[in-house]
Amino acid sequence: MPMERYYQPEIETAPREQIQALQDERLVKQVRHVWEHVPYYRKLMEEKGVTPDDIRSTADLHKLPFISKHDLRECYPYGMLAVPLKDCVRIHSTSGTTGKRVIAFYTQHDIDLWDDCCARAIVAAGGTDEDVCQVSYGYGLFTGGAGLNGGSHKVGCLTVPISSGNTERQIMFLMDLKATILCCTPSYAAYLGESMKEMGLTPDQIPLKAGIFGAEAWSEEMRQSIQETLGIKAYDIYGLTETSGPGVAFECSAQNGMHVNEDHFIPEIIDPETGEVLPDGVEGELVFTALDKEAFPLLRYRTRDICVLSHEKCPCGRTHVKMCKPRGRTDDMLIIRGVNVFPSQIETVLLNLGYPANYQIIVDRVNNTDTLDVQVEMTPEMFTDSLSEITQRQRQLVDGLRSMLGLTAKVTLVAPKTITRSEGKAVRVIDRRKI
């Protein structure tokens, strides 16, 4: 096994006591910074009867009020800004898929620490200055492209800022420049893999060695399939625009959870109903506190991602806590025949099999049994004049959903553009059950 490499070994492998001391120091400072500069959060603290004097270490973290997406919308666009606007050098924004956009602000310091986090992820995936790193995340307001681009620069990779889309061009650059690291969403990686397979490219002809895939929930099955088609190691990366972007946590060679960059972020798992902090190994809602971001420093931000934390010793040598792959968002989860189903799981299966992300999930209850109907739009690529070929693909989809969800779903192919598009996120789920 090759020796594990780190981008910032002194902090990535620091003894726990050292990380703890750093967090204590930074938290106290950060709470004061927010108290002094963010009236919105100061008010939340006052309502809870907490002042900066009550926060002496991370042990006092639980005393602080939570921030939710709702709060961020309430104080759009500048309400959470903690520095003068002139000190900010950039913004990024959420897609606004679940409502009003959230705009996150960055000082140069914030960009630097974010880039460092992404650089750690690239090095953990085996990246060096010898690598060609193709960044196929979207560039622009979305944080994916900018984050990995910054990290790739820090590592010294030759960065290919190709952004998302145009699969043919992606493959051309990937093959011609012999890209060794691919950064994109897992579903796009799967799609690229399928397209390359269709072109007759075998994994040993594909120069890639590693992929860093995030920005959406994906399963272990999908990892296996991507690894096989592309002949790479596929690593997960986690982040949110609200907390800076990708790189809040990243996977190491152990590929069984993501190390949270604890010198910059404190993760907590809480009971989404009561807000009570839960111990290691217990599933709950993931909450982040940014320790040293200047412009947009969220304290106890509720991500709505369902997750588990683990402090178990990692064979990679990193000492930072690990979070599991998030199961999905709390507000997206459906319970069908007693099984927890996240729309993202269904999306994963669809995208994995080459279907577009135009789908709708219809849940109903017939004779006391829940039914799950996944409606998928037909595409010119998937259409042939042969009924048997189309129904066979339909069956593949049913099988794929069964293995992902443990449930039998009905798959209905519908005409193009019949699933309603909206300005923001499409309405993915129609629940007709009257419970």
Added chain:
Amino acid sequence: MSVNQISVFVENRPGSLLGMTSVLAEAGIDMRAFSLAETTDFGIARLLVDDVIGTSTVLKDAGYIASLTPVLAVEMPDVPGGLNRVLQTLADSGINVDYTYAFTGKRPGAYMVLRVADHARAAAALAGKGIRQLAQEDLSDL
């Protein structure tokens, strides 16, 4: 020799086929042959027309998914055993028929559309037995 069939995706629900035929009617398109294969939730409408490109464009502009497939269109005398002779020829050559449908023109006799796995071999086998096949431009004279 072959003709180009247009295959169109239609949902299996009341009025969806009508939606497609209305588009064709409004564009003044005359169909030579038409067939529908269906499952419980969708179907594939297959049609032969004179102007393949024009018709495909009209359908695509109206938001339909339409693809072109070369199919064999063979002439059969209107006598017992007419179809049998065509199928016998294909079976003798070990050629599988995926689907088939029939249509008529103004002249006596009927035409059979055949979608086969091995197009070239089927065409050669049929020609060998003197079975006449239509070319795309023949459709306008039927």
